Amino acid sequence: MSVEAHELPLHVQRDQFDPPSGISALxxxxxxEKVTDSLGRPAWLATRYEDAREVLGDASRFSNQQVPAVPMPGIDPEKMRAGQLLALDPPDHTRLRRLLTGEFTVKRIRRLQPRVEEIVTEHLDAMEAAGPPxxxxxxxALPVPSLVICELLGVPYDDRDDxxxxxxxxxxxxxxxxxxxxVAVESRTYMGELVDRAVxxxxxxxxxxxxxEHGDDVTRDELIxxxxxxxxxxxxxxxxxxxxxxxxxxRHPEQAAIVREDPEATAPAVEELMRFLSIVHAAVPRVATVDTEVAGQPIAAGDMVLAQLAAADRDRAVTEDPDRLDIGRAASPHVAFGHGVHHCLGAPLARMEMATAFPALLRRFPTLAATTDVERADFREGTFIYGMRSLPLTW
Incomplete structure (x- = not known):
């Protein structure tokens, strides 16, 4: 049975750009707070910045690997867990992440920047040639990072629709x-074919x-x-x-103008947008490995714990006036990329893509405007990653 977006637990809901008021109140x-996750399982919910960091930053007390697998027809849970860094703890996680870290250093990502700039320019040229809207x-927004990750991984871009x-x-x-x-079985079959080709x-x-370089250190299932x-x-x-x-x-044209005109403002703007939007509602669940506590709340071994990232990144104890987008504010810490051993491996690539794409788009189309007001915008609700299904623009 399918679930309507508004019927999902509070911690995976949004109100346009913001977490729902009920989550902020927590x-x-x-x-x-004791809640149920999107599968109906009981869990403790952390909504404050320091509490979220504590849960995400201590892999010895809060395990990714001990989260019970969700039974799905036709899927071997252990095969599905193999290579999934977000479903592993050290030392298995450490071994696999170490193989990838060199490909996502800031220095290595800088080498990709000229190609990312080309991809961005090609898509802006196509938009301009087609004309508005x-x-x-x-x-x-979708084809640019898709093409980048396809080229990085060696995935045929012609397969992108599927x-x-x-x-x-x-x-x-x-x-x-x-x-x-x-769909997970379909995806696994496809990735298996790509891995076999690479082998x-x-x-x-x-x-x-x-x-x-690591063919003897990883299994086929881990590569997939x-x-x-x-x-x-x-x-x-x-x-x-x-x-x-x-x-x-x-929605904040004075801030869009700064991103358009001041190259020095781009990197801080990306960080503030990451904090303000926090598009991953909540980190993947953790399971307490021992009897412990967070924020004075006793948590028993075996209890599941969730960290609500969007709420944590609007914590008034950390950021002044956190519900206001302000790309000029002093750098405010955030957990939009996660924290601890599972901090997003691809964060340098994501930052570079955004720092390239936002100013290029705004410079190419200085009169860019949405064709609908925000109340009628097509927000992508009911998904693990928040965003937009469509965004009609004119210029």
């Missing part, structure tokens, strides 16, 4: 679990590097898991940030 209560999601559809369905919390399971003829891409995670995370997150972030800037 920050003012002592301890943690344009749908920013389909014409720019893998984007599967990725969207896998993170759609309103779909029946049976359907999400079927037979390793290319210069990331998959080829893993096969050539790694590739699947990077493919989904590599385009879904950045695509939704580009669309939602553009709308947020257009």
């Amino acid at each position: 920050r003012d209560r002592p301890g943690l 344009a749908d920013l999601v389909t014409d720019f 893998f984007q559809r599967r990725a969207s369905q896998q993170i759609d919390l309103t779909l029946p679990m049976e359907e999400r399971g079927r 037979a003829a390793p290319g210069d891409d990331l998959l080829g590097m893993l096969v050539r 898991g790694i590739a699947s995670l990077l493919l989904i995370a590599g385009h879904e997150t950045t695509a939704n940030m580009l669309a939602l972030g553009t709308l947020a800037l257009l």
Whole structure:
């Protein structure tokens, strides 16, 4: 049975750019809140910044790997867990992440910047040639990071429609679990074919590097898991940030003008947009490995704990006037990329893509404007990653 977006638990709901008021109110209560997750399982919910960091930053007390697998027809849970960094704890997580870290250093990402600039320019040229109106999601926000991650991984870009559809369905919390399971099997089969091709003829891409340099250290199932995670995370997150972030800037034209005109403002603007929007509602669940406590709340071994990132990033104890977008504020810490050993591996790439795309878009179309007001905007509700289904623009 499918679930309507408004029927989902409070911690995976949004009110346009903001967490729902009910979630924000939880920050003012002592301890943690007892809730149910999107699958109906009981969990403790952390909504304050320091509490979220405590849960995310202590892999010895709060385990990713001990979260019970969700039974899905036709899926071996252990096969699905293999290579999925977000479902592993040290030392398994450490071993696999170490193989990838070199590909996502700031220095390595800088080498990709000229190609990202080319991709951005090509899509802006196409938008300009077609003329207004344009749908920013389909014409720019989705294809730019999709092409980048395809080239990085060695995934055929011609396959993008299918893998984007599967990725969207896998993170759609309103779909029946049976359907999400079927799509997960399809996705795994596809990634298995790509891995087998890379094993037979390793290319210069990331998959080829893993096969050539670490082929004896990773299993086929781990390669499939790694590739699947990077493919989904590599385009879904950045695509939704580009669309939602553009709308947020257009709602604040004076701040959009600063991003357009001042190159020094771009990096701080990206961080503030990440904090303000926090498109991943909540981190993947953790399970307490011992009897412990957070914020004075006793938590028993075996209890599940959730960290609500959007609420944590609007914590008044950390950021002054946190519900206001202000790209000129002094850098405010955030957990939009997570925290601890599971801090987003691709954060340098995502930052670079956004820092390239936002100013380029605003400079190319200085009169850019949304064709609908924000109250009627097509927000993407009911998914693990928040964003927009479409964003019609004119100029």
